[in-house]
Amino acid sequence: MDVFATNFRTVDWIIVCVYICIPVVIGIIVKKYIRQLSDFIVAGRSLKLFIAIATLTGTELGLVTVMYNAELGFKHGLSAFHVGIIETLCILAIGLTGFIVYKLRELRIMTIPEFYEMRFGRNVRIVGGIILALGGILNMGLFLQAGARFMMGVTGYSNPAGLKLFMSVMLIMVLIYTVMGGMVSVVLNDFMQFVVLSIGMLIGSAFAISKIGWGNLFAAPSTVDSATWFNPVSEGSGFGTIYVIFMVVLTFSAGALWQSGTLRALSAKTPKIAKQLYAWSSVSYLARRVIPMLWGICAFVFVSQTPKLLSAFQGPDSLNSQFGMPIFMAKILPSGFLGLIAAGMFAAFMSTHDSYLLSWSSVITQDIVAPLKRERLSDKSRLLITRICIVCIGLFLLIWGLWFEAPVSLWNYMAVTGTIYLAGAFTVVTAGLYWKKASKTGAKIALYAGLLAILGIGPWTTGENIPFYLTDKFIGVMTFLIAFLGMIIGSLLFPDESKTEEGKK
């Protein structure tokens, strides 16, 4: 069997091409609704519950999400499901308690660093804004690459140059409709993409399960150790206890404070809807993990039963494990439906890109450029700067995403670059909202501590038998711990002056 053999035909290309033009048309149509900055960034804070769920899912279920979760399933089997369970419980806990998101929505802010200024002053906002933009933009740096690999696997077109060109064209289309329609355009496209992608994913799962067989899915293939296939904390599983702890702190903090997701809570019509949004979305957070992992698991079972495919994924010149799922889907889905799945995945690619572009560009405008200017920037100037930032980030992504190869796996890269921002942000926002003694110095130490996470994508994290303290998961956990301790010690040793004076009085 040819490794890149596929059922993708001309009709599938037509479906994909027609589908990806729709968002651009929507962007042009809704431009008339954008009259002020809050319309552009938080859709005028007009989102009701169900549309908020659709747009949150549309954002957090991107092509890159499907790729890294499928890769986890392909490499680790059913034990990968634990990441989905942890994330779902964290999101549900946030939804039931309203932890962080309820109070942030009450404050009517548009970005997280806006809260830093409200609580700790302008300098902390600028530092926080720079670190957030840095972590966020680096985090989306490999989206294009993952998208190109998906396309290669599904279409069977193995010339990387042509596919990179195709992905670049798609990025340009995202730029056009995001620059024009802002959050209103993003919300409408997210809804459409939620519908197409969700139905496609459910039907795709039915095909995958029927191909492999329900019984075979829960029996470890002969090529892997049975214990590691099921148990995430067993020795040799590739996860372990430290990894599980890292996932708990990472997914909890990301659930509450990942700017693109939190932006949906801040766009909600009321704080109560912001809270409900998280409780309901816990199911879609579970689906965004488990369904792609299921595809990856089915792909591995399929590959392990096909000697030619198995040999392609083994040895020194083996294919990247990200190819496992798309190659499998390209062989089992019928033409026509494969085009619909590919269109749904492109939709996911676009819906994630648009939200992330909007998130990081609004952070640069609101939290870095505007606070640095002495005179107040008008809404018109801010809109212009935000739109220019969207284009600049897009150009950066083209260069970084198409030519940079990460030394670690896709999910590990995402987790570590996310930690750059999250370790500091989670500590600073939590302390700022719930601890009166939290000070500016403590906040700055916590934010700077997040930069330690960059060590987690260094070349020393790869290879066999590396000591535990050099692994990305250990560096990730320690970054959170150092940020947390930095906030406590910094606040106790260097309290804010106003509070010290109040204490003396």
Added chain:
Amino acid sequence: MNWGLLWKGVLVFTLFGYALLVIVVIFGGAKNIVDMLRDLTKPADQD
């Protein structure tokens, strides 16, 4: 601990739970979009 049974339960819950959520969101979301566009055409607030 029976990991196989646990993951089987997780998979079944995910597929059925998500299918139900998708149906609810499609109908509820369409109505929400109409309301959102109506809100955005009202006079601007002071944000």
